[in-house]
Structure formats: structure tokens, C-alpha cells
């Protein structure tokens with residue numbers, strides 16, 4: 001809807017009304033069309049102001065309408081009519097002017113904004129382009145290079161930057177609508193000839209071809225297979241080379257190629273998925289809307305290795321006062337140098353200021369006596385963590401929340417070491433902890449709803465996407481990753497090379513294939529875990545060398561570690577690097593010989609493996625584990641798993657996440673391929689389709705937004 005009224009005698013004020021972000025739904029568009037008509041037809045009205053209710057101008061087209069039959073007046077002619085109006089129209093921007101919202105403002109003759117507003121054309125992040133004239137008007141207004149930057153990245157800019165770029169005419173600290181109305185009165189009767197952006201020409205550039213070639217190269221490099229950024233460049237090129245009307249035709253054609261694409265569906269699904277994870281629930285009935293988080297003003301971090309330092313920075317950046325504890329004097333000294341410079345770099349990047357004295361350092365756990373929450377980030381060793389939790393339980397206030405950053409150890413067991421197990425949860429950060437967006441909040445059997453709510457809220461405060469998951473080995477993310485890694489090792493045994501596997505995964509859209517990733521994070525990390533689990537025994541020979549606990553096992557990673565090949569840090573891993581710490585992976589003939597010898601020793605005849613098999617083996621087994629996790633209630637819904645994989649593991653966002661990908665591929669096909677691979681590899685039980693996956697297929701493979709019902713029905717029958 002849009003409300004219309006006349007104010008200050010001669011200004012028609014149109015207020016968009018569609019909470020919470022005044023998205024341009026069919027009824028809002030109809031409301032605007034009707035109101036504009038009224039204002040232009042009313043002789044008493046000399047100028048018009050368009051604003052949004054509740055301090056938000058407009059969040060753009062209504063994304064929920066995209067999957068449906070479109071109705072109501074289309075945006076393009078609506079904006080065109082506003083621009084063609086013979087009375088000045090002023091956009092009064094508060095909150096956000098994004099996507100179609102900014103396009104609407106670009107159709108107005110003047111734009112006035114509050115200083116706190118954010119503006120942008122984020123359509124590319126939804127697999128689209130700004131197809132309500134945004135690709136044609138913005139370059140005409142601010143020049144091709146700046147428009148290319150905004151449209152291909154979708155980034156939001158502050159009002160100050162928008163003013164500097166020339167998007168805005170005026171920025172105010174006061175009531176924006178009042179200022180806009182006053183302004184509208186002041187321009188009454190003035191000529192609008194120079195105010196209609198569609199009549200502008202783009203500022204001439206000396207070498208347009210090379211500018212667009214460069215832009216295309218850059219965009220293709222960053223897009224990892226996403227098609228929308230490429231279409232955005234093509235649309236802006238049309239603005240720079242064609243008259244406005246033809247440019248609009250090109251914009252429409254390009255939008256048509258994107259609108260029904262799988263990528264657009266995936267990205268729009270993901271837009272809602274990342275918001276859905278905030279509405280968490282646990283199998284015991286705790287929920288986001290009934291659980292009260294506790295206030296956390298002062299927090300502590302125990303252990304200042306790489307993770308502990310990152311967590312300290314993330315907490316300080318969120319405005320908390322932090323006690324950073326490290327019992328090893330040398331490590332503490334290093335952390336005291338490293339943390340302030342990490343903070344400084346973060347402040348420069350984010351344009352913020354940081355209070356350096358918000359962090360105090362200590363060599364003893366006694367220093368955490370008065371904090372509200374502690375995050376333990378010591379070495380991944382259960383005995384050590386047990387000791388820390390026992391100490392914390394004595395030292396801390398009785399109501400202090402005790403969190404562990406373990407990536408796979410048993411949260412319930414750690415809780416059992418304390419006097420208040422209900423106040424223990426996992427907060428699993430991803431390295432580097434002050435940069436990575438993902439936080440897995442792991443609730444144990446006895447974690448209270450308030451403890452989960454507090455950790456979730458703290459994650460949000462730190463700018464993370466927090467996902468609540470249950471306690472199991474590896475939680476959701478690493479548990480699924482284990483299956484993916486295993487398949488990659490098996491593929492090497494069967495004849496693939498790290499290069500072939502990585503290429504397939506990188507062409508799929510991962511920033512790094514599994515072996516390059518493993519070299520980056522260090523092969524010794526997994527080796528240590530496997531050793532602790534009694535798995536990494538390379539003294540075994542014959543068939544037993546490749547079997548553990550009755551299942552197929554590949555000792556390849558263990559063997560590499562025994563050769564001192566820990567990845568980038570030692571200059572050798574699955575690839576070779578020019579020096580320890582080197583970043584550029586090069587194919588390593590030693591590794592290929594090693595694989596040949598290994599296969600010969602175990603009587604494995606290498607075969608030709610294609611990219612499709614790599615993808616199906618690695619990804620379908622990971623997806624299958626995801627279904628198992630849903631079945632067990634470790635994650636509440638597919639959106640949780642997808643958010644974990646996109647934000648924590650580099651799953652390409654334009655493929656929506658592993659569970660969405662399964663939906664796209666077709667659940668029947670996933671089952672069929674898994675069954676086939678399981679037949680070929682009967683000693684890999686995880687290739688057997690999970691019960692939930694089979695049940696979904698038996699239920700006619702409902703779309704992903706209906707999976708929760710199938711899970712719920714099953715749980716209610718138990």
C-alpha cells in the first residue's frame with residue numbers, strides 16, 4: 001500500500017507502507033501509481049515527496065513475489081512516469097534505499113537522505129540485475145566505473161559516500177521527510193529538464209573497450225561461476241554505448257536470462273535461509289522467541305593461540321570488555337603484540353575506532369572471576385579442556401556462561417565437569433575467528449534455553465551468522481566434511497590426482513579444492529585427531545591397512561604426515577610450495593610417484609575418474625550426512641546446514657548450500673547415485689542413502705521448504 005496526503009499546502013506526500021522494509025509488492029506499486037496520478041492531477045499540488053513508513057524508504061522489489069505469477073503494475077513504467085512528471089518529485093530516504101527502492105529514487109528528480117541511510121543495488125546477490133532502470137540510470141548519474149563497482153558487487157554505501165558519488169543531492173541529520181518537504185516547496189516551478197537521469201549521457205571515457213574487458217575479467221575471476229555479475233557488466237556496457245531506450249531493452253533481455261535461472265532461485269532461497277537460522281529451536285522445545293538471552297558485558301577467552309586471539313578480537317570489536325588469559329608466558333607475550341595489531345587492521349578496514357584498553361591480559365584463570373561469559377579456546381585435547389572447565393566452575397560466578405570453542409569434542413562431557421552444566425554450550429568459531437561469518441552454537445543435553453539464546457545473541461553482536469546445532473562428533477559442519485574428505489582420499493587411491501579432484505570442486509564453485517584447502521589448514525590437524533581416535537596406525541599392512549572398524553579407510557593423509565608433509569606450513573603437502581609458508585600450490589612429481597607406489601603396494605589398479613564422479617562422490621556423501629544430521633535433529637532444518645556450508649566451508653552461494661543443491665539435482669537422483677556408489681563400495685556405509693532422504697523420495701520429493709514437515713511428522717510419530 002501507499003498512503004497519500006497533501007502537506008504544507010502544496011506538497012503531495014506519498015508514504016510507502018509495507019512493513020518491515022516497504023518492499024515494492026503489487027499493492028505498493030499500485031498505491032504509488034494511484035498516488036502519483038492523484039498528485040499530478042491535483043492543481044493545488046505543486047511538488048511531490050516519496051518516503052517510506054517507519055524510517056525505511058524501501059528494501060526493493062518484494063523478493064517473495066518472484067516465484068509467483070506477477071500481478072500489479074510493473075516497476076519500469078511506474079518509475080518512468082514519475083521521472084516524466086511535470087512537477088518535481090523528491091525522494092526522502094531514511095533507513096534503506098536498496099534495489100528497486102534506489103531505482104525508484106533514481107526516477108525521482110531529487111534525492112534527499114538521512115545521514116544514517118544505506119543505499120545500493122544488491123540485485124546481483126540475488127542472482128539478478130537492477131532491471132527497473134538501475135543499470136541504465138546509475139551510470140548516467142555517477143559515471144561508468146563507479147556504477148560498475150556498485151552494480152557488480154551489490155555493496156551498500158553510506159549516505160556520505162552516496163553524496164560524494166553524486167547519487168544524493170543532500171544529506172541531513174534532521175527529520176528527512178520535513179527537510180524533503182521544505183526542499184520540494186523550494187523547487188516548485190523550476191525546470192526539470194536537467195533532472196531526468198534517463199536524458200543524461202554517460203560521461204565519456206577514453207578507452208571504453210579496455211575498461212569493460214578489465215571489468216569482465218575481474219568479475220569472472222571473483223564470480224566462481226555465478227552468472228549475474230557477468231550480466232551486470234553487459235547491462236552497464238549497454239548504458240555506456242546505447243541510447244537509453246535501447247539500453248533498457250538490453251537490461252530487460254539480460255534480466256530475462258537471469259530471472260528463472262537456478263542460480264537466482266538458489267540465491268533467493270539463501271537470502272531467506274540466512275534469516276531463518278536466527279529463528280532457532282532445539283528438540284527439547286527451546287525456541288528463539290521464548291528464550292531470554294542474558295546480558296553479556298564482560299567476557300573472557302582462555303587460550304591465546306590463533307583461535308583465541310581471533311575470538312578476543314571479535315569480542316572486543318563487538319564492544320565487550322575482554323579478559324584474555326594465557327598460561328604460557330611466551331604465547332601470552334606474542335598475543336599481547338598480535339591482538340592490538342589485529343584490532344588496528346580491523347578498525348582501518350571497517351572505518352571504526354576501538355578502545356585498546358577494552359582488553360586486559362592475564363596469566364592466570366583467577367582473572368575471570370567476575371566475567372559474564374567465558375570462551376575456552378585451548379588446545380584440542382579433552383584432558384586439558386576437562387581441567388579448564390573444572391577450574392572455571394570454581395573460579396567463575398555461579399551464573400557465568402561457560403563456552404567451548406572445540407571443533408568436535410563432546411560438549412556434554414565438558415558440561416559434566418562443571419557445577420552448572422545447564423550453563424555450558426559450544427561456540428565453534430571458524431578461523432580466522434574475527435573474520436569468518438559462521439558460528440556454530442552447540443547445545444548439549446543439559447544446556448538451558450537461556451544459555452543457547454545468550455550464545456546466539458552474542459554471535460549476532462559479533463556480526464556472525466549463528467547457527468544452533470546439537471552435540472555430536474564434529475557437530476554439523478565438520479561431521480559432514482569428514483565424509484567429503486574420506487571420499488577425496490578414496491578417489492586418489494582409485495586413480496585420481498589432487499589436481500583433478502581440486503579442479504572439479506573449484507569449477508563447481510568452491511574457492512579451493514579439498515586438497516589445496518587441506519594444505520592451507522594443515523594436514524597435521526586431522527592427523528592428530530585420527531591418532532587420538534586410534535585410527536592413524538600406518539604399521540598395519542595388507543588389506544587391514546585400508547580398513548578400520550570394519551569400514552574402508554585411507555591412510556594416505558597419515559602417510560603424508562609421517563613424511564613431514566603438513567601442507568603450506570612445511571612447504572610440502574598434497575602439492576609443493578616454493579618455501580615453508582608459501583602460498584602458490586604447484587603439482588608435485590614426488591606425490592604422484594608416492595601415489596603410484598601406494599596403489600601398486602595395495603594392488604589397486606588406477607582407473608580413469610571424471611569430474612562428474614568426483615562431484616557426485618564428494619558432494620553426495622556430504623549431502624547424505626546432512627540428511628542424517630537432520631534426521632537426528634542435530635540441525636533443525638536444511639537452512640541451518642546450508643548457512644553453515646556457505647558461511648563456513650566456501651560452498652558457492654549461487655548453488656544455495658548442499659541441501660538446496662540436493663533439491664535442485666533431484667532427491668531421486670541423489671538416492672540413485674548413492675545406491676550405485678554404495679554397491680561399488682559396500683565397505684563405505686555412509687554411501688547408503690539416509691532414512692530421511694529415502695522417506696522424502698517416498699513422499700514424492702517435496703520441495704525444500706516442506707522438508708521440515710516430513711521431519712516433524714516423523715518425530716511426532718516416535
Ligand SMILES: CCC[C@H](O)CC(=O)SCCNC(=O)CCNC(=O)[C@H](O)C(C)(C)COP(=O)([O-])OP(=O)([O-])OC[C@H]1O[C@@H](n2cnc3c(N)ncnc32)[C@H](O)[C@@H]1OP(=O)([O-])[O-]
Pocket residue numbers: 020021023058059060061062063064075096098099100101103122123126128129130131132134272275276
Ligand atoms: C524488476 C525488478 C527489479 C529490481 O531491481 C529487483 C529488486 O529490487 S530485488 C530486491 C533488492 N533488494 C534487496 O536485496 C534488499 C534486501 N533486504 C535487505 O538487504 C535487508 O532486509 C534490509 C537492509 C533492507 C533490512 O535489514 P534488517 O533490518 O536487518 O532486516 P532483515 O534483513 O532481517 O529483513 C526483515 C524482514 O524483511 C524481509 N525482507 C527484506 N527485504 C525484503 C524484500 N526486498 N522482499 C521481501 N522481503 C524482504 C526479510 O526476509 C525479513 O523477513 P523475516 O520474515 O522477518 O525474516
